[in-house]
Amino acid sequence: MALLPGEAEDEARCSSKGCPADAVWALVWNNPRLHTPDRRKTWLACDEHRVTLADFLTARGFLRDVVPVAEAPVDPGPPRL
Template structure:
């Protein structure tokens, strides 16, 4: 899945945060996006806050390490 423009910036998705992201959170709102997954990024400080945001709303989500797109290893074709 390709990251959106906001996520590709490598900055935490928490409001007004300007810290570099360390985590990638892929999530969806089943009431609106049945098959569509969105991606938010989190710095160390905001990871728990964003996880709690999804848990409170019962949104399915998955947390993984954020890898800057330019640093991703090329895939074999």
């Protein structure tokens, strides 16, 4: 789950399945087979799930950056044609 336009940081929850914890980290990623090079998607993570979510993205070559939630980019969605 990424921060959506208008969503407050204090509403952000961890993206790990079933985790109700507040997000602390934003894992910024991109799947080069699906996304343009400048497109960034975001998963949110609590301290407990930061490593496992990052490992999942890293194993696939998708992870681009890990930043505090306050610095998470807003995903504008795919370009409109």
